[in-house]
Amino acid sequence: MKIIFFIKVIFFCLRYFFFGYKRYAQLLILILLKKPKSILEIGVYTGLRSKEMLMAAGVFSKKLNFYGFDLFEDFKENLLIKEFSKKPLKKSTIKKTLDKYGKINLYKGFTQKTLPKFLKENKKIDFVFIDGGHSLKTINNDWKYIKKIMHKKTVVVFDDYYDDIKFTKKFGCNKLIYSLNKRKYNIKIHPLSDFFYNNDKKISNNIVQINFK
Numbered sequence: 246m247k248i249i250f251f252i253k254v255i256f257f258c259l260r261y262f263f264f265g266y267k268r269y270a271q272l273l274i275l276i277l278l279k280k281p282k283s284i285l286e287i288g289v290y291t292g293l294r295s296k297e298m299l300m301a302a303g304v305f306s307k308k309l310n311f312y313g314f315d316l317f318e319d320f321k322e323n324l325l326i327k328e329f330s331k332k333p334l335k336k337s338t339i340k341k342t343l344d345k346y347g348k349i350n351l352y353k354g355f356t357q358k359t360l361p362k363f364l365k366e367n368k369k370i371d372f373v374f375i376d377g378g379h380s381l382k383t384i385n386n387d388w389k390y391i392k393k394i395m396h397k398k399t400v401v402v403f404d405d406y407y408d409d410i411k412f413t414k415k416f417g418c419n420k421l422i423y424s425l426n427k428r429k430y431n432i433k434i435h436p437l438s439d440f441f442y443n444n445d446k447k448i449s450n451n452i453v454q455i456n457f458k
Contacts, residue, residue, distance in 0.1 A: 250300045251277075257297050267437035268452045269294065272374065272402060275454065276301040279400050281371030282309060287356060287387050288377035288404075289313040290331055292339040298374065299346035309347030312370070313339065314360070314377065317353045328378035329416045356383070360390035369396040376404035379416045388421055401455040406434060408449040422453055431456050 254273055261270040272294075276284075281302050289295055295313055302309055316324075317336040324330055333339075336351050343349045352359040356377060373394075375387050384403070391401060403418040413419040425432060431454075438449040 247304050251304045254297065254301045254304065257300075262437075266439055268404070268435065268439050268450065269297075271435045271437055272452060273297055273301045275400065275402065276372060277304060279372060279398075280305045281400070282306045283312070283368070283371045284309065285312040285314070285370045285373045285391075285394070287314045287373075287375045287391075288330075288333075289315040289317075289339055289351070290333045290376075292334065292342045294374070294376075295339070295343055296346060298372075299343065302372070303346060311343065311347050311349050312363070312368075313343075313349070313351045314356055314363075315339075315351075315353070316355065317351070319353060324378070328380050328383060330378055356390070357386050360387065364390060364393055368394060369399070370394050371396075371399060373399065373401040374404070375401065375418070379405055381415065381417075381420055384418050384421055395457065397457055399456060403453045403455070404450070406451040406453045408438075408451075409443075409446065412443060412446075412448055418453060425455070429458060431458050 258270040258273050261267055276298055284298055284302060286295055299309055299311055315333045317333050320332050336353050340349055340351055373391055377387060405417045406419055407413050407417040422432060433454040435452050438451050440447055440449050
């Protein structure tokens with residue numbers, strides 16, 4: 246066990262719990278519990294969450310494989326509204342930030358193109374965090390491919406489970422979660438919520454955990 250990593254991750258969790266983004270504290274605790282050796286993240290953004298997840302996994306595992314998917318420098322401003330998303334950093338910047346935490350593999354482009362190519366590598370992933378484009382179409386596409394790289398102990402975590410019915414008609418993972426086969430998957434909506442405002446309306450945001458029964 247890397248004691249320094251463990252102390253830092255506990256600090257991250259406490260900071261998130263008391264100063265906002267409580268759902269990310271749940272995410273890091275889940276990684277500590279599951280001890281993954283491979284992590285796939287859709288929506289790398291600045292690489293901060295990636296680094297924290299790698300540190301949490303690195304508490305127990307010396308050799309980590311990380312697979313990060315984003316548009317990076319190819320991100321276009323029109324996607325800010327279309328995908329209710331944020332502009333990520335450059336691929337080279339992210340790679341430099343993460344390199345010391347494991348074997349880092351970054352994939353640039355839309356996931357409807359990059360994920361099918363990744364499937365050809367025939368890898369099974371221990372832990373997946375989906376937080377890329379937030380439109381229903383993009384989230385459904387991401388799940389279409391991610392479910393094919395799951396093994397019997399894989400944990401998939403969706404960000405952006407919202408409590409506003411009107412908002413979920415366009416964005417978020419709610420509709421996908423409702424459509425999953427409950428006889429096949431365990432589905433857990435983690436209880437700690439964060440909040441944001443959209444058109445002056447307060448909307449809660451939770452993470453959802455999926456794994457095979």
